Amino acid sequence: MTEHELIRELAEKNTTKIVMLVADGLGGLPLEPGGKTELETASTPNLDRLAGRGTSGLSLPVLPGITPGSGPGHLGLFGYDPLTFKIGRGALEATGIGFELGPDDVAARGNFCTLDSAGLISDRRAGRIPSEESFQVVEKLQAVKIPGVETFVKPVKEHRFVVVFRGPGLDGRVADTDPQAVGVAPLDPQPLDPAARKTADIAREFVKQARGIIGGEPKANGMVLRGFAAKPALPTYEELYGLRAAAIAVYPMYKGLARLVGMTLVGKPQSLADQIAELERCWNDYDFFFLHFKYTDSTGEDGAFAQKVKRIEELDAALPRIEKLGPDVLIVTGDHSTPSKLQSHSWHPVPTLLVADTCRFDGLERFSERDCLRGGLGQFPAKHLMLLAMAHAKRFGKYGA
Amino acid sequence: MTEHELIRELAEKNTTKIVMLVADGLGGLPLEPGGKTELETASTPNLDRLAGRGTSGLSLPVLPGITPGSGPGHLGLFGYDPLTFKIGRGALEATGIGFELGPDDVAARGNFCTLDSAGLISDRRAGRIPSEESFQVVEKLQAVKIPGVETFVKPVKEHRFVVVFRGPGLDGRVADTDPQAVGVAPLDPQPLDPAARKTADIAREFVKQARGIIGGEPKANGMVLRGFAAKPALPTYEELYGLRAAAIAVYPMYKGLARLVGMTLVGKPQSLADQIAELERCWNDYDFFFLHFKYTDSTGEDGAFAQKVKRIEELDAALPRIEKLGPDVLIVTGDHSTPSKLQSHSWHPVPTLLVADTCRFDGLERFSERDCLRGGLGQFPAKHLMLLAMAHAKRFGKYGA
Numbered sequence: 001m002t003e004h005e006l007i008r009e010l011a012e013k014n015t016t017k018i019v020m021l022v023a024d025g026l027g028g029l030p031l032e033p034g035g036k037t038e039l040e041t042a043s044t045p046n047l048d049r050l051a052g053r054g055t056s057g058l059s060l061p062v063l064p065g066i067t068p069g070s071g072p073g074h075l076g077l078f079g080y081d082p083l084t085f086k087i088g089r090g091a092l093e094a095t096g097i098g099f100e101l102g103p104d105d106v107a108a109r110g111n112f113c114t115l116d117s118a119g120l121i122s123d124r125r126a127g128r129i130p131s132e133e134s135f136q137v138v139e140k141l142q143a144v145k146i147p148g149v150e151t152f153v154k155p156v157k158e159h160r161f162v163v164v165f166r167g168p169g170l171d172g173r174v175a176d177t178d179p180q181a182v183g184v185a186p187l188d189p190q191p192l193d194p195a196a197r198k199t200a201d202i203a204r205e206f207v208k209q210a211r212g213i214i215g216g217e218p219k220a221n222g223m224v225l226r227g228f229a230a231k232p233a234l235p236t237y238e239e240l241y242g243l244r245a246a247a248i249a250v251y252p253m254y255k256g257l258a259r260l261v262g263m264t265l266v267g268k269p270q271s272l273a274d275q276i277a278e279l280e281r282c283w284n285d286y287d288f289f290f291l292h293f294k295y296t297d298s299t300g301e302d303g304a305f306a307q308k309v310k311r312i313e314e315l316d317a318a319l320p321r322i323e324k325l326g327p328d329v330l331i332v333t334g335d336h337s338t339p340s341k342l343q344s345h346s347w348h349p350v351p352t353l354l355v356a357d358t359c360r361f362d363g364l365e366r367f368s369e370r371d372c373l374r375g376g377l378g379q380f381p382a383k384h385l386m387l388l389a390m391a392h393a394k395r396f397g398k399y400g401a
Numbered sequence: 402m403t404e405h406e407l408i409r410e411l412a413e414k415n416t417t418k419i420v421m422l423v424a425d426g427l428g429g430l431p432l433e434p435g436g437k438t439e440l441e442t443a444s445t446p447n448l449d450r451l452a453g454r455g456t457s458g459l460s461l462p463v464l465p466g467i468t469p470g471s472g473p474g475h476l477g478l479f480g481y482d483p484l485t486f487k488i489g490r491g492a493l494e495a496t497g498i499g500f501e502l503g504p505d506d507v508a509a510r511g512n513f514c515t516l517d518s519a520g521l522i523s524d525r526r527a528g529r530i531p532s533e534e535s536f537q538v539v540e541k542l543q544a545v546k547i548p549g550v551e552t553f554v555k556p557v558k559e560h561r562f563v564v565v566f567r568g569p570g571l572d573g574r575v576a577d578t579d580p581q582a583v584g585v586a587p588l589d590p591q592p593l594d595p596a597a598r599k600t601a602d603i604a605r606e607f608v609k610q611a612r613g614i615i616g617g618e619p620k621a622n623g624m625v626l627r628g629f630a631a632k633p634a635l636p637t638y639e640e641l642y643g644l645r646a647a648a649i650a651v652y653p654m655y656k657g658l659a660r661l662v663g664m665t666l667v668g669k670p671q672s673l674a675d676q677i678a679e680l681e682r683c684w685n686d687y688d689f690f691f692l693h694f695k696y697t698d699s700t701g702e703d704g705a706f707a708q709k710v711k712r713i714e715e716l717d718a719a720l721p722r723i724e725k726l727g728p729d730v731l732i733v734t735g736d737h738s739t740p741s742k743l744q745s746h747s748w749h750p751v752p753t754l755l756v757a758d759t760c761r762f763d764g765l766e767r768f769s770e771r772d773c774l775r776g777g778l779g780q781f782p783a784k785h786l787m788l789l790a791m792a793h794a795k796r797f798g799k800y801g802a
Contacts, residue, residue: 001485001487006463006464053434360431360749360770361434362771362774374774377465378774378780380780384464387464388748390466396467398746399470400469400483400487400488400493401471401490401497
């Protein structure tokens with residue numbers, strides 16, 4: 001019996017509310033050996049008080065030592081094993097710009113490049129074309145028409161864009177056309193499985209028409225396509241947990257990830273204050289609330305230790321308004337660590353706090369990496385966090401008699 | 402290689418003795434935030450002394466957040482993954498009343514119901530028929546004779562009974578006949594797999610004959626059958642571990658679970674003192690001893706915090722007599738938590754203690770939930786406890802050269 005089969009068997013309806021507050025990249029590292037992490041440096045009276053009431057621990061997003069991207073990081077928190085459920089690159093890129101993939105879609109990442117007169121790649125980033133220019137090239141590509149499929153071309157940033165083909169019988173198993181080198185021509189789209197022949201033909205036709213349209217561009221006169229992928233087959237929150245789930249996020253990537261598991265996007269918040277206002281507004285309409293806070297990750301990526309500390313304090317200050325709603329289960333966690341010292345995502349376990357009336361107390365009075373290490377949740381796979389959320393929300397029946 | 406393949410490969414004979422003392426529902430919760438659990442409240446000088454000699458930790462019966470019934474809870478402790486090895490409802494019900502299932506048996510739970518003159522269910526519990534009355538109805542059903550199979554009908558309690566068919570070629574994949582509603586007729590037993598056609602026919606014949614016999618009863622004039630199941634295919638303790646195992650239990654359910662893994666039932670103890678007397682008596686005849694103590698669960702289920710504390714103290718007081726026998730490995734654990742606060746089984750990790758001369762000491766001086774959290778066993782899946790028991794009993798060879 002798989003974990004998801006178990007969840008489906010045990011899930012029960014209830015009127016309880018679960019809030020999962022994801023501080024992206026929450027975990028950190030000290031700048032100096034023996035020093036304090038960002039979270040340990042921050043003044044977090046509310047998190048500390050909640051740590052006293054709840055149970056803390058460290059979540060492992062994928063496996064020890066594995067640094068996840070945002071996709072696997074969130075899938076784990078949502079209860080989907082990131083090694084079983086994979087979001088193809090094209091699907092993730094489309095999701096990241098807020099494009100809602102349908103069941104008949106195959107998405108690919110596109111990179112504009114510069115081709116020389118012989119059709120060989122001379123610049124793999126199209127002369128570092130700025131977004132304003134590339135967006136106009138993308139606009140021209142709207143003219144591509146391929147019989148039998150709908151084609152969507154969407155800008156991302158600089159030389160990057162997304163193409164989505166929508167139609168019956170498409171299949172993501174098409175090889176990248178990026179030769180990963182200059183001085184050679186883009187590859188022809190080849191099916192990696194006989195079932196993807198039609199999709200490869202469509203991609204070939206797309207590239208051919210596109211060359212006709214943008215062949216005269218000074219920088220972006222060619223393209224390579226990578227990471228062909230269909231929408232991942234993920235059971236929804238409703239199917240899996242019986243939860244009506246709301247996502248309250250500012251950035252398209254996280255809205256997209258939430259949509260992939262069937263959450264409803266609520267409002268158009270631009271700030272944490274907006275997000276909490278939305279939470280208050282829709283409190284009676286949902287059972288589960290995913291709030292995403294981006295800035296603990298972006299400050300970490302910037303190597304801005306002091307700014308990350310400030311962002312953690314901003315998050316801490318927002319907690320009383322959430323608590324006032326009386327969630328039955330309140331979770332504060334991150335999708336991965338982003339230590340300012342590394343200026344990147346990392347594999348370090350993520351401080352996690354679960355507060356509910358059925359918590360067994362672990363004697364902690366602080367929420368931090370070094371405290372979580374002694375917490376009652378121990379070190380646990382992130383994919384098990386939703387099991388605990390469901391249990392404390394009294395939404396699971398007993399397994400076996 | 403599965404864990405069981407590994408166990409079979411490494412298991413070696415020895416003269417060492419392992420005692421596993423299962424305090425059912427041992428783990429608890431404080432009544433008030435920050436307060437003490439039942440185990441933390443109890444005075445347990447012997448357990449505390451043993452915690453100083455051994456290694457402690459918290460066992461997870463199935464997975465974080467999953468509350469097990471007695472079946473999965475004990476399977477885990479015995480080293481059988483409760484998600485891989487499942488005991489069907491009918492088989493567990495038969496086991497629970499002490500009926501020893503054989504390899505040719507299919508068992509189902511029966512519920513008497515009241516049918517109206519049109520044959521539709523008017524009362525799903527047969528007018529809450531008392532056990533004295535329903536036992537007489539069960540007695541009448543002994544007259545059912547089905548060619549080619551032996552039929553056993555056994556009373557459970559009130560409207561509940563168990564029916565077991567014994568014969569060649571039976572298969573448990575038969576659908577429940579309970580329509581889960583009143584005003585409709587019981588369903589016809591239908592095979593869920595072609596291999597179960599014969600069993601469904603037998604069940605149909607049973608219901609038909611039964612109707613003829615009990616049709617005139619005032620309350621229990623009909624029945625529904627649920628949870629058809631064969632005896633689960635579990636390797637025995639002898640096959641898996643090479644252990645001659647004795648079960649010393651008071652209640653039928655736990656005797657039954659022990660029989661399912663091939664343990665020998667020893668004596669007919671009625672109390673913990675009886676159980677220890679049996680242990681002393683059969684000490685030389687077995688390698689492994691499973692002692693089951695029910696009352697830490699039943700007091701928890703009753704919400705009787707103070708009584709659970711007393712029962713823990715009773716258990717503690719019995720330990721010196723067990724120690725005097727000189728077990729090479731002494732384990733004290735539970736099959737799940739049953740916090741008085743919740744008056745039910747729960748998902749909380751279970752305090753576990755293993756004492757052997759080969760323990761690495763973890764510096765604990767108390768046996769309690771909060772101490773176990775800092776213990777040397779960490780938080781571990783219950784199914785791994787037997788691996789440690791075998792290792793400390795020096796009954797495992799080395800894996801690989």
